[in-house]
Amino acid sequence: MNVVTNHSTHVLVVGSGIIGGAISLALLRKGVSVCQIRPLSGRRESASLAAGAMLGAFAEVTADKNSALDQEETAFRVRSSSLYPEWLAELSALSGSAIDSGMGTFIVANTFGRHDLRNIQAIERELARFGSPYQTVDECDVPGYHPNERYLPRKILWLPQEGFVDTVALMSALDAATESHPRFSHENCWVDRLMLRSGKVCGVVLPDGRELEGDHVVLAAGVGTQALLEALPDEARLSSPRLMPGKGTSLILETSEHFPHVLRSPNRDFACGIHVVPRGKGRIYVGATNRTASCPGTSTGASVEEVHDLLHEVVHEFNTSLDSATIESIRVGSRPICVDGYPLVGSTECPGLSLATGTYRNGVLMAPLIGLIIASEIVGDSIDEANPFSPRGRKLRDDTLSSSALFKSGAEGIVSFLPSPHGALPYKRSEELSGFLHTLLSMALKDGDELESLRQEARRLLQSQPMNESFAQLFFMLGEHQAVG
Numbered sequence: 515m516n517v518v519t520n521h522s523t524h525v526l527v528v529g530s531g532i533i534g535g536a537i538s539l540a541l542l543r544k545g546v547s548v549c550q551i552r553p554l555s556g557r558r559e560s561a562s563l564a565a566g567a568m569l570g571a572f573a574e575v576t577a578d579k580n581s582a583l584d585q586e587e588t589a590f591r592v593r594s595s596s597l598y599p600e601w602l603a604e605l606s607a608l609s610g611s612a613i614d615s616g617m618g619t620f621i622v623a624n625t626f627g628r629h630d631l632r633n634i635q636a637i638e639r640e641l642a643r644f645g646s647p648y649q650t651v652d653e654c655d656v657p658g659y660h661p662n663e664r665y666l667p668r669k670i671l672w673l674p675q676e677g678f679v680d681t682v683a684l685m686s687a688l689d690a691a692t693e694s695h696p697r698f699s700h701e702n703c704w705v706d707r708l709m710l711r712s713g714k715v716c717g718v719v720l721p722d723g724r725e726l727e728g729d730h731v732v733l734a735a736g737v738g739t740q741a742l743l744e745a746l747p748d749e750a751r752l753s754s755p756r757l758m759p760g761k762g763t764s765l766i767l768e769t770s771e772h773f774p775h776v777l778r779s780p781n782r783d784f785a786c787g788i789h790v791v792p793r794g795k796g797r798i799y800v801g802a803t804n805r806t807a808s809c810p811g812t813s814t815g816a817s818v819e820e821v822h823d824l825l826h827e828v829v830h831e832f833n834t835s836l837d838s839a840t841i842e843s844i845r846v847g848s849r850p851i852c853v854d855g856y857p858l859v860g861s862t863e864c865p866g867l868s869l870a871t872g873t874y875r876n877g878v879l880m881a882p883l884i885g886l887i888i889a890s891e892i893v894g895d896s897i898d899e900a901n902p903f904s905p906r907g908r909k910l911r912d913d914t915l916s917s918s919a920l921f922k923s924g925a926e927g928i929v930s931f932l933p934s935p936h937g938a939l940p941y942k943r944s945e946e947l948s949g950f951l952h953t954l955l956s957m958a959l960k961d962g963d964e965l966e967s968l969r970q971e972a973r974r975l976l977q978s979q980p981m982n983e984s985f986a987q988l989f990f991m992l993g994e995h996q997a998v999g
């Protein structure tokens with residue numbers, strides 16, 4: 515570990531989002547001097563300002579993420595959520611401003627979300643495992659909930675300890691709290707690249723060629739972290755999996771409908787489902803889409819399709835009276851997603867360099883714990899907190915393409931995402947289409963000969979009856995096949 519035990523240490527924190535702010539504050543608390551590099555122009559696309567933000571320790575659980583590391587991630591979220599009340603109180607006191615926040619989350623599984631029920635069951639299992647309170651409630655007990663008749667609830671959970679916070683207020687309180695500290699400075703500029711001396715990171719180079727020196731550099735630049743890592747010379751390159759952007763669009767609506775708590779679906783089809791977060795009197799936050807690189811709609815602005823999708827879902831699934839709400843603003847931000855799906859937190863193989871990113875859908879929730887872990891590591895303090903997300907020696911597993919679970923959940927996600935919003939396939943066509951796509955994807959992308967006999971059978975079918983009707987047979991034949999893996 516790159517431990518610097520001396521408290522006169524000067525640390526450069528690159529990034530103006532919630533993670534950079536939380537780390538700066540945690541380092542100041544430890545007696546370190548901090549320079550945060552935070553380009554104001556970069557805030558426009560920062561994930562932090564586009565976030566709800568739900569503090570969803572349990573609501574983020576899904577049935578398809580059930581590995582040991584997924585369970586550790588849940589524990590990480592739970593631990594960070596327990597730090598929140600004290601963190602917010604400290605930030606309010608230091609900044610002198612109130613930060614809007616609240617408690618309580620309703621999670622609705624309805625007739626539209628194809629995997630809502632199985633995800634809500636996974637959430638219940640985790641709540642029970644951690645002994646966290648929850649109860650099943652009736653739709654009449656959910657304030658603000660009046661869905662359209664085609665989107666009826668199948669199950670609703672009430673999580674009294676799952677909270678939310680206004681990120682805009684939180685970010686300005688973080689800025690004010692750090693700026694009031696005598697050992698804090700900040701630079702309103704971008705970082706061009708890292709500076710190395712004898713194999714150790716010793717500062718950053720700015721676009722105008724200026725150099726800022728530091729004993730340690732923390733990269734908390736969200737999706738911008740990837741470009742800085744790619745600019746490292748070959749001998750300093752890290753082995754950790756790369757980051758990609760998950761563009762998210764959200765809305766602030768003005769409405770007289772009252773939502774005192776978070777109202778949300780479980781996560782759905784490559785995104786965090788539909789949700790409403792209270793934003794003070796007469797305003798609500800509605801989120802959120804997720805468009806990963808090379809999907810349509812990944813331009814920097816919000817697309818018509820994204821806004822339409824959000825509005826359709828919130829009006830029909832949650833409250834039909836929101837059709838007369840007005841749109842106050844639209845926000846867009848890029849979530850930093852590590853391609854193995856987990857955060858990257860901690861010191862790296864490259865001396866003098868730590869990473870704090872890859873927080874995907876949960877960066878606001880995880881910020882206090884990430885701040886604590888990074889700051890403790892840099893000053894050499896031991897902490898009780900487990901950090902399952904160290905970047906050291908982390909690599910993408912090379913057996914990914916033999917994982918049938920990946921192909922199955924990818925195919926299911928596509929089938930569930932395509933008819934959204936509004937559409938639905940009749941009978942059990944969604945399952946049949948998922949099965950067909952699962953087999954097709956496996957045939958196209960998996961190594962090995964396991965599917966060779968199926969390929970031969972499909973060819974024989976088309977040779978013996980070369981009619982377009984044969985494709986219907988092929989659809990069911992491949993759909994019924996349990997892809998190997």
Ligand SMILES: Cc1cc2nc3c(=O)[nH]c(=O)nc-3n(C[C@H](O)[C@H](O)[C@H](O)COP(=O)(O)OP(=O)(O)OC[C@H]3O[C@@H](n4cnc5c(N)ncnc54)[C@H](O)[C@@H]3O)c2cc1C
Pocket residue numbers: 528529530531532533534551552553555556557559560561562563564565566567568569570703704705706734735736737738739742761762763764801802803846847848849850870871872873874875876877878879880
């Ligand atoms: C629509 C949406 C909804 C979300 N909802 C939630 C939620 O409900 N709950 C939750 O916990 N999380 C939520 N998230 C996820 C959360 O917002 C992110 O995980 C978190 O904000 C990431 O914080 P960050 O500081 O790493 O990144 P960012 O907020 O993106 O900040 C990174 C900053 O680094 C700066 N930067 C980039 N490159 C450089 C460079 N070269 N030099 C200097 N600075 C640079 C950028 O300007 C940027 O401001 C949501 C995200 C989105 C987009």
